[in-house]
Amino acid sequence: MPMQRAFKSAAKVAAHASRQINAVVVSSGLMAKTVKYFNATSHLLVHDPNSSLRTGDVISISPGWRTSKTVRHVVSSIIAPFGTPISERPPIPTAEERIAGRERKLMAKDIRKGKWSRWGFEKDPRGVEGGEWYVEGWGKQDVVKPDASVNGEEVRPA
Template identity: 50%
Template sequence: MATAARFAADAPKAATNVYKSFRELHGVVVSAGLMQRTVKVRVGGMKWNRFLKKSFDNSQTYMVHDPNDSLRTGDVVAITPGERNSKHKRHVVKHIIAPAGTPIEERPPVPTEQERWAALTAKAEAKQQRRALRQHAEQVERQLDYTARLAKKSMKQINTLLRLHGQQPVKNL
């Protein structure tokens, strides 16, 4: 009964997060500053060998999106799977755990998950507005083209009728 009350109390708080939260990986920045808004992060891990009955190091390297270019080589960071930014980037920086070199205060801030989602939705809305404006302009262009063709066809018909009645045809208006 106590757990049901606790979950009921957390329900409004959980409803405010519309985005999906993923697991967090910790790793070390191996390469930074060579690509714009992209770093390479090595995440440690172990792999069990059944034949030798022994675990071996099995680190993986990920291309990680760094929105503000705030990471430096040697930083220990937390990354999370996020939106796919390019062919190889599937993770995004969550926060810096331990900086290497320059302090965190002197670097551009790492955006929070809410800020990233807000920027993403703003970008999508701007794209929708541009698309709607472009589609409207294309529709107006098609209508103008149609009316021009219709006017040209009407002028041909008028000139044909004028010729039939023995009058001088009218030039284009």
């Protein structure tokens, strides 16, 4: 039974997180993709995935996965923009888009580290031409043929 709880999908966990906090952005643009929200009793740093918030915006935030040591919340939506209209800013990704982006990032990391079998690949996807993860020249080693010198020693090009 405990194993079934451990395998909940990230989408179900994100859908379950229903706590929404309305806040005013106090500082933005100083730390990449992070804004400050101060309340009388709490201080929160909030992850802004596309850097679309400006100081003075009224936003809605929700708990998310830990982005850094002190950033544990993520922007859900902009309630009232301050200054630049919402249409001229980068869009805020939905929870499903954030989860898909995070899984894609983890998959890319596992493929780089050689752990591609975790994601169901039978062989390294970087060498499959026409695939999404294809890398030009992957798996093909350039064979350097030595040139013979006058003394019979091999000379390799530098």
